[in-house]
Amino acid sequence: MNWITNYVRPRINSIFSRREVPENLWTKCDECGQMLFHRELAENLNVCTNCGHHMHxxxxxxxxxxxxxxxxxxxxxxxxxxxxxxxxxxxxxxxxxxxxxxxxxxxxxxxxxxxxxxxxxxxxxxxxxxxxxxxxxxxxxxxxxxxxxxxxxxxxxxxxxxxxxxxxxxxxxxxxxxxxxxxxxxxxxxxxxxxxxxxxxxxxxxxxxxxxxxxxxxxxxxxxxxxxxxxxxxxxxxxxxxxxxxxxxxxxxxxxxxxxxxxxxxxxxxxxxxxxxxxxxxxxxxxxxLPPPAPTESDAEPAQPVMDPAEKSAEPAPVVPPVKS
The missing domain is CATH 3.90.226.10 (2-enoyl-CoA Hydratase; Chain A, domain 1)
Structure with missing residues (x-):
């Protein structure tokens, strides 16, 4: 049995191939202390699924x-x-x-x-x-x-x-x-x-x-x-x-x-x-x-809306069709 081949090399490979985990996957509720997964929290409009606390x-x-x-x-x-x-x-x-x-x-x-x-x-x-x-x-x-x-x-x-x-x-x-x-x-x-x-x-x-x-x-x-x-x-x-x-x-x-x-x-x-x-x-x-709600971050890539200027005249200004935000 080759100790370097069977142990050292796999150990080195596991260290360098380890993926970085984002730090913002979980949010702690200020009210009840429950840890909330970021996708579930976003789908619930930043409202705690455990106690109903409304976050920012x-x-x-x-x-x-x-x-x-x-x-x-x-x-x-x-x-x-x-x-x-x-x-x-x-x-x-x-x-x-x-x-x-x-x-x-x-x-x-x-x-x-x-x-x-x-x-x-x-x-x-x-x-x-x-x-x-x-x-x-x-x-x-x-x-x-x-x-x-x-x-x-x-x-x-x-x-x-x-x-x-x-x-x-x-x-x-x-x-x-x-x-x-x-x-x-x-x-x-x-x-x-x-x-x-x-x-x-x-x-x-x-x-x-x-x-x-x-x-x-x-x-x-x-x-x-x-x-x-x-x-x-x-x-x-x-x-x-x-x-x-x-x-x-x-x-x-x-x-x-x-x-x-x-x-x-x-x-x-x-x-x-x-x-x-x-x-x-x-x-x-x-x-x-009614039209369906906006897709969550997990369903679609975020996009910026088309911005149209406000007109101060009595007639409505032509609006450029916006895209999904």
Whole structure:
């Protein structure tokens, strides 16, 4: 028996032929600690299959699950001044922006898109909490105005998904000015007789709740979402009293009349289709006839949608047919 041939060589071959296993195949639930396989988690829209905890989901992934077949076109948003106050703390504001853009792959904290849900044309806007805490700056204000103008121009309802930690301190008073600006944008929809539906996700706090996030014709929230102006810790320190369990969570607000519905993310698309068609005076959609949902990462290769600019004229702009996101 040759020791080198029978033992050493196979051992060396096994070491060098060992395949590297990706580190992001499993995700630990923050609520129950369950380890979740990445494909199962993605198919369940980042909702824990064990306890139902709603994890963070990016606006692009949310839109892929919302629109028919995952097909949507991006609405262009005017770019504001890059650094109006020349703000600097531990980092320069432009450096923070570049880091957030690199980490999320998005231009800013809000994505505006248009497409169909249940064959019903809509305009949708979603905030990304992973982009500087989803903070409301001038770009977010421009995005909501662009979404409202596009909805009015094409006579479509607007659905907004909020997720923010408040105003963006790096833009100072300019970020606070987005509260009245977005309120005027919402009023444009109401004067045009178009539905404005808000879906509040975790967390929605600060000046966002004092403006566009609480002005919807229908207010929906995801389960256990934190929805408030000042957080519970600040309130407890101010009034020096212990707050009730679940204070400022979605279910608490529903019980006290501040919300219309609390709907799990996996059932949100069907509910939005029903509400949108009802408010637009359309007949109920037959769910069996609706287009299939977008394929998961395991079923198809990801692709980017075709982006079409938003037009501000009264007539709808020609839209380039988008491809699957």
């Amino acid at each position: 989901i990016s606006p692009r992934k949310r839109f892929e699950a919302l629109f028919d077949g995952g097909v949507f076109g991006k609405v262009a948003v005017p770019a504001p001044l890059a650094d109006p106050l020349h703000f600097r703390d531990q980092k320069k504001y432009p450096d923070r922006m570049k880091a957030a853009q690199k980490g999320t792959g998005e231009e800013e904290a809000m994505l505006v898109a248009e497409g169909e849900i249940g064959r019903t044309p809509i305009v949708a806007a979603a905030q990304d909490f992973s982009f500087m805490g989803g903070s409301m700056g001038m770009y977010v204000g421009n995005a909501i105005i662009a979404a409202a103008e596009r909805a009015v121009a094409t006579h479509r309802p607007l659905i907004l998904f909020s997720a923010a930690g408040g105003a963006r301190m790096q833009e100072g008073i300019l970020s606070l000015m987005q509260m009245p600006r977005t309120t005027v944008a919402v009023q444009m929809l109401k004067e045009a007789g178009l539905p404005y539906i808000v879906v509040l996700t975790h967390p929605t706090t600060g000046g966002v709740t004092a403006s566009y996030a609480m002005l919807g014709d229908v207010q929906i929230a995801e389960p256990n979402a934190l929805i408030c102006f000042a957080g519970p810790r600040v309130i407890e320190q101010t009034i020096r009293e212990t707050l009730p369990d679940g204070f400022q969570r979605a279910e608490y607000l529903l019980d006290h009349g501040m919300l219309d519905r609390v709907t799990p993310r996996t059932k949100l698309r069907e509910e939005l289709i029903t509400i949108t068609r009802m408010l637009m005076g359309l007949p109920p959609a037959v769910l069996a006839d």
